[in-house]
Amino acid sequence: MLRIMFPNGMTVTVTAGRNGKSVSVIPDDREITERLSSIFQWSTNRVGEPGYPFTSLNQVIYGMETLARSAMSIEQFIEGLREVLEVSDKHPVPEVGVRTPSPTVVDLSPSGNGWIVAARFLRGERFKLAINKASIGWAADPPEPTRDKAIMKFLSRLKGAPAPTDEDLALLVMEVAHYSSDIAEWLKGMHSAIAEEPRS
Known part of the structure; x- marks a missing residue:
C-alpha cells in the first residue's frame, strides 16, 4: 500500500x-x-x-x-x-518553446542486459545513463567534459564494486535525480547517498 x-x-x-x-x-x-x-x-x-x-x-x-x-x-x-x-517504445522528442517549470522527470527502463536512466531536470539539463553488464555509458546535455569525465570515473568505480547491483545502482541514480534540480546537485546527492550506505 x-x-x-x-x-x-x-x-x-x-x-x-x-x-x-x-x-x-x-x-x-x-x-x-x-x-x-x-x-x-x-x-x-x-x-x-x-x-x-x-x-x-x-x-x-x-x-x-x-x-x-x-x-x-x-x-x-x-x-x-x-x-x-504511460510510456511505450516512444522516444523523447526535443521540446520547442518555453516550458513551465516542472519537477525533475526521470525514466528508468530495462535495456538488454542492463538499465537506462534518463533524467530531465527543473533547470533544463538532461542526462542519459546506460548501465550494461560490462560497461557504463553517460551522455549529458549540455555536456561538460571535465564534469562528465569525473562522473564516468565515479560511476565506473561504483559498478566495479561488489555492491550495489546494476539494478540497485539504476534505482539509486533515479531516486537521487528526483530530488535534484540539476546535474551538479545530483552528483553531490549520489556521493552523499553512497557515503551513507552501511558497509557490509
Missing part, C-alpha cells in the same frame, strides 16, 4: 495485492480517483510487456512514490505519472 499526502490536505491511497488493485482519494473526488485509477491500472497491465520500462509492480509503486515526493499538487503528480508510467 502507498499513501500520499499533498500540501492541500488531499490524501491518495494506492493498494495492490491479492484482492486486486485500487486507488482512493480523501476527500472524495470522483474525477481525480478515476484518472489515477486509469493510469495505475493501465501501467500495471503493461508490466512485463516488451518495450514497457517497468518490469514489476514494485517498480511501478516505487516510481509513483518517488514522483509523489517531488509533486507540489495532485495535478502535478498526475501529469508526472502520465509522463513516466
